[in-house]
Amino acid sequence: MVTTAHHEPEESPVLEITEVSRRFGDKLALDDVSIAIPPGTVLGLVGENGAGKTTLIKHVLGLLKAQAGTVRVFGLDPVIEPVKVLSQIGYLSEEPDLPGWMRVHELIRYVQAFYKTWDAKYANELREQFALDPKARIKTLSKGQRARAGLLVALAYRPRLLVLDEPSSGLDPIVRRDILGAIIRTIADEGRTVLFSSHLLSEVERVSDRVAMLKAGRLVFHGDLADIKQSHRRVTLRFDKAINSPPPLPGAFGWTGAGHEWTALFDLQFEHVETEATRYGAEIVDRGSPTLDEIFFARTGGNGSAALASHAQE
Amino acid sequence: MPSPALGLSYYIWRRTRLPLISAALYLIILAAAVQLIPAIASPLVCVPLLAPLAAGVIAILGTLTLEQVNFDAAASVYPTHLLIRPATTRSLVAWPMLYAVIIAAGTVAMIDRLLLNQLHLPSATIEQRPINVSLPFIAAAFISWLQVVSWFPIPVPFGRLVAFTLTNLLVFAGNVGLYKAGAPQSIIALANVALVAAAFACAVVGVRGARRGVGQTPLPLTFITRLLPLQRNRRPFRSPAAAQLWFECRRNIFAPTVFACSMALLALPLSMLGSAHARKTGSVNLLTPDASIAITAPILILAFATAGPILVFLSMAAGIGKFDFFAKETRWPSFATIHPMSSGDFVRAKLKALAFASLITAAVMSIVVTISWLGMIPSDRALALAPLAKMSPVTRTLVLSLLPLAAALINWRNAAVSLIVFLTGRPRLITTFTFANIAMISLAFQAGYWLFKHPSHRAALESAFPALIVIAITIKLAVATTACRALTHLQLISRNAVVTAILLWSVFAIIAAVTFHPFAPSSSKLIPIIILMLPFTRLIATPLALHWNRHR
Amino acid sequence: MQIHVSPTDGIPIYLQIVNQIQYLISSGRIAAGEELPPIRVLAEQLLVNPNTVARAYRELELAGAVEKRRTAGTYVAEGGSRLARKERLKILARRIDALLAESRQMNVPLDELIDLLRQRDRVMAPAHSGD
Numbered sequence: 001m002v003t004t005a006h007h008e009p010e011e012s013p014v015l016e017i018t019e020v021s022r023r024f025g026d027k028l029a030l031d032d033v034s035i036a037i038p039p040g041t042v043l044g045l046v047g048e049n050g051a052g053k054t055t056l057i058k059h060v061l062g063l064l065k066a067q068a069g070t071v072r073v074f075g076l077d078p079v080i081e082p083v084k085v086l087s088q089i090g091y092l093s094e095e096p097d098l099p100g101w102m103r104v105h106e107l108i109r110y111v112q113a114f115y116k117t118w119d120a121k122y123a124n125e126l127r128e129q130f131a132l133d134p135k136a137r138i139k140t141l142s143k144g145q146r147a148r149a150g151l152l153v154a155l156a157y158r159p160r161l162l163v164l165d166e167p168s169s170g171l172d173p174i175v176r177r178d179i180l181g182a183i184i185r186t187i188a189d190e191g192r193t194v195l196f197s198s199h200l201l202s203e204v205e206r207v208s209d210r211v212a213m214l215k216a217g218r219l220v221f222h223g224d225l226a227d228i229k230q231s232h233r234r235v236t237l238r239f240d241k242a243i244n245s246p247p248p249l250p251g252a253f254g255w256t257g258a259g260h261e262w263t264a265l266f267d268l269q270f271e272h273v274e275t276e277a278t279r280y281g282a283e284i285v286d287r288g289s290p291t292l293d294e295i296f297f298a299r300t301g302g303n304g305s306a307a308l309a310s311h312a313q314e
Numbered sequence: 315m316p317s318p319a320l321g322l323s324y325y326i327w328r329r330t331r332l333p334l335i336s337a338a339l340y341l342i343i344l345a346a347a348v349q350l351i352p353a354i355a356s357p358l359v360c361v362p363l364l365a366p367l368a369a370g371v372i373a374i375l376g377t378l379t380l381e382q383v384n385f386d387a388a389a390s391v392y393p394t395h396l397l398i399r400p401a402t403t404r405s406l407v408a409w410p411m412l413y414a415v416i417i418a419a420g421t422v423a424m425i426d427r428l429l430l431n432q433l434h435l436p437s438a439t440i441e442q443r444p445i446n447v448s449l450p451f452i453a454a455a456f457i458s459w460l461q462v463v464s465w466f467p468i469p470v471p472f473g474r475l476v477a478f479t480l481t482n483l484l485v486f487a488g489n490v491g492l493y494k495a496g497a498p499q500s501i502i503a504l505a506n507v508a509l510v511a512a513a514f515a516c517a518v519v520g521v522r523g524a525r526r527g528v529g530q531t532p533l534p535l536t537f538i539t540r541l542l543p544l545q546r547n548r549r550p551f552r553s554p555a556a557a558q559l560w561f562e563c564r565r566n567i568f569a570p571t572v573f574a575c576s577m578a579l580l581a582l583p584l585s586m587l588g589s590a591h592a593r594k595t596g597s598v599n600l601l602t603p604d605a606s607i608a609i610t611a612p613i614l615i616l617a618f619a620t621a622g623p624i625l626v627f628l629s630m631a632a633g634i635g636k637f638d639f640f641a642k643e644t645r646w647p648s649f650a651t652i653h654p655m656s657s658g659d660f661v662r663a664k665l666k667a668l669a670f671a672s673l674i675t676a677a678v679m680s681i682v683v684t685i686s687w688l689g690m691i692p693s694d695r696a697l698a699l700a701p702l703a704k705m706s707p708v709t710r711t712l713v714l715s716l717l718p719l720a721a722a723l724i725n726w727r728n729a730a731v732s733l734i735v736f737l738t739g740r741p742r743l744i745t746t747f748t749f750a751n752i753a754m755i756s757l758a759f760q761a762g763y764w765l766f767k768h769p770s771h772r773a774a775l776e777s778a779f780p781a782l783i784v785i786a787i788t789i790k791l792a793v794a795t796t797a798c799r800a801l802t803h804l805q806l807i808s809r810n811a812v813v814t815a816i817l818l819w820s821v822f823a824i825i826a827a828v829t830f831h832p833f834a835p836s837s838s839k840l841i842p843i844i845i846l847m848l849p850f851t852r853l854i855a856t857p858l859a860l861h862w863n864r865h866r
Numbered sequence: 867m868q869i870h871v872s873p874t875d876g877i878p879i880y881l882q883i884v885n886q887i888q889y890l891i892s893s894g895r896i897a898a899g900e901e902l903p904p905i906r907v908l909a910e911q912l913l914v915n916p917n918t919v920a921r922a923y924r925e926l927e928l929a930g931a932v933e934k935r936r937t938a939g940t941y942v943a944e945g946g947s948r949l950a951r952k953e954r955l956k957i958l959a960r961r962i963d964a965l966l967a968e969s970r971q972m973n974v975p976l977d978e979l980i981d982l983l984r985q986r987d988r989v990m991a992p993a994h995s996g997d
Contacts, residue, residue, distance in 0.1 A: 042915055061652055065865050079865045080805070087654035097647035099638060101565070112550055113557030114653050120550075180913045188906040188916045205873035207915045226878060285971075289876040 020069035044208035090159035096150030100139030254298020337370035390524035466520030562667035581619035635736020676722035
């Protein structure tokens, strides 16, 4: 597993998940996951459907109890002290389950009562910016408007930690802009932190400081976005002889190609790639920086895990 | 699936198989028992045993509408994924209706043949034996019209509820009318078949509309709400508890209160009619002349006016255990579980809202009872007051004036005590609990009746009474202590709150003892039982259930 | 300020911002002494993490293209025009590197490449005469 700690945070982490495992029946949803988020950062959580992102987020909110390991948010256990923890967390779920029968103004008035730090002026600004009709019933709102309503009631009290679970799924680009804007505005305020999971890797690349990737409940990598991107290289090799399957070059994964030309991602042992390549009768014809998309695909392709296991990288 | 018939039959089978099989098994066992054990064949024993069966039948009927009926939804209940199948509307309606009719009629026929026919019912009861051939047909008509009401898109708010009431009145009133007119069995059966055919035609019209998308958009009545000003600029809530109380009152207790009060109000015209009838022809004892208790029609209606709302309120308590009464799932949505409010505060809000609901229902019940009372003839009034005849006038007046409060307390207790199960949000646990409860109540009736018939065993029980009481008290204390420990450990309730709860319970225990003293001269036996029945753990441990629901 | 970033470019976002601001400075579209948008505002406009913008501004400060005035924001350095030429050449040098790499790959000798350069310049000349 690739973990890079670029800076040692002096302040205590906002979120500390230590060796958490979770099982649902026979299915192992989370396997020994440890993540710490320092304050003032944006952590992007990526992974395939069913990798465990929502499960992890539910642990942060106290909706699930850790069967093994500990979860500490602001130093507190969200299951033992839900009031103190939840009053400082803003949450937008994938499908905001807001009460459909409520009108927008009723929803605002209702949620406002629960948070001492609610800023009514800010809430009103957001409502106008999102063009939410106060008299409209939530069940008559479109999907995008509902997401905006959920975002409003999650932002208006300026939570210390903003948690978003696949906030952009199925939403049009304009709503996605609103959500991204909200993330950025949150992080621009001193000391506030964002944790969000997403499939749209382009969005994760734009706003995240750190990225963590889950695959089948295991943490595949976790570190600074810049480090992750720098430590991966995309290299295209041209072989003398046409081959049917790629050679077992160490540190390579996500092979694509056919015949003479094969492309793979390499992590960190690039210096040896050239020597290894010549050993297999290949020369480097192209190299570049992969996008997070490419790293994601390569890592989830399956041959990534074999490469990871072959060299103990820390 | 090569044909809509098979496809729909498979779909219905998947939905009804569990209640159908369990109901069938229960029926067979009960029928065998009735044949083999003569003691069970008496109606006082058998009828309570039918309670779980009735629950099963209601469950079956619920599945026959293909989806759960939502009374406040405008759209048709017919599942969309079936509407888009390449089948004609006629076949989409005909097959489920046919199966429903067969299942409903068959179930009722079997219950009637195997059970009701074997019982020795007195001849002067409301349902006379000859009608048994028509019962399955009535059931068929009922279920087919239930399907019509469910599948027809009705864009008027609560229109479906109105339609449901009207169609039921039509079916039952029509049948009762025919019976009173002395129509032969065959005519009654034919009339019901005609009702089913009419239901089929209406359902086809409704489902055709649903396929075209009728009922998907709300009526343009919404423009009226846009004209209204933004509700007098409401001030923000004083506290989270106030906000949650608003939510509970606005959303959760509205339906139970309305239904319970409607039940009471329904009794009012009936009571007026009954009293008017009694004034003309004198009151008639409905039970056989040799029965030890006399029950006339007005008395029965009075009992209905008091017991009905209480039962309705109790049956709707399940909905109050959800975050939103009208939600389909018992599991709380994440919108609710991430509120920064402790489970204890949530429960407190629910209990307060329930108190309001109970008070309002009790008030309506009292008004109805008072008006009915004023309309009753003197002999009926004496009959109603018979249980209190042995009291002094002062005590009697005191008891009568406290009755509304008692009604409110009973309502509140019924709903509050079952909250602990419904708040867990685990559907299987809740279903098991509900059926176990019904089974236990009917068993208690059996045991009571059996003891009544066997005085020797009653004496044995009475001698063991002190030991039993001690055991019961020990268990109750142990459970209560464990619950309180868990509550304070999880910080769901403060120590002060626990102490307050214990004090309140003690006060109620004293009041209960004092209240029941005049009723039971042998108070040494009854009082401890009543005190033991006062709920403590079930109420105070309710936050634990919600905690279990929120943090899985 | 017209900047466009693309996360899928392969170039880190902060570097894209640095390059584009340097381009705007050297081409004169941002004058010397003009204030750059605050980090927060630019971050919201581009929809990127403010830390990324902060890093870009730091890089520009190190390169001497901008200067941070305490509590007053970030301004284009006065000596910007002097550096402009150096920056312009640096940008061109990068493009020439790419061109050279490609021509080597395609086995086109340097002389032919220079001839091609002159040829293209002649073709483009009428468009440039208006400058």
